[in-house]
Amino acid sequence: KNEVEQSPQNLTAQEGEFITINCSYSVGISALHWLQQHPGGGIVSLFMLSSGKKKHGRLIATINIQEKHSSLHITASHPRDSAVYICAVGLIIQGAQKLVFGQGTRLTINP
């Protein structure tokens, strides 16, 4: 079993729909990251969470430390949101943050 599991692996939706991507992990973490990988390959950091909830524009990320679970929500989805969304958990090992990555969720928003 992977230390970080994302679901679903693929998600296709219509423009305007509310999107939820889930991430479950099995280890103690220092922080959880949500990343966005564009079709061209570049990776952008969306959120870093250690507790509670964060919001940036139409994106909302939540984390439940006790349940070892995080969700990424997109409101009023748009075709430009189409990308791979990656969950990564941060572990502090020998003084440095090391990330363990999920396999990603490929999101396609159709107009």
Add this chain to the structure above:
Amino acid sequence: NAGVTQTPKFRILKIGQSMTLQCTQDMNHNYMYWYRQDPGMGLKLIYYSVGAGITDKGEVPNGYNVSRSTTEDFPLRLELAAPSQTSVYFCASSYSRTGGSLYFGEGSWLTVV
């Protein structure tokens, strides 16, 4: 702001050749990382560095070497390239030792034939 800059973006190598992937960041970050991303797989850590002169192995270091002579630069060396090293390579940096947002380079697509 340049952020994290990787070169080259694309490269084709023959088996047994060597090359260096360059990574430079201008944010004065102490922590730098090299990852590889294989199709359908999550990113795997190759090497990391917590500051100039200090490097350590990640999950998949075999076949690679790194150096960190300055805060800005963290090159990744491939010795005796093998087809198994065909992958997309990402360099990243962060400011904080206990976390902090990661900043990624745009990736380097490497094919070994």
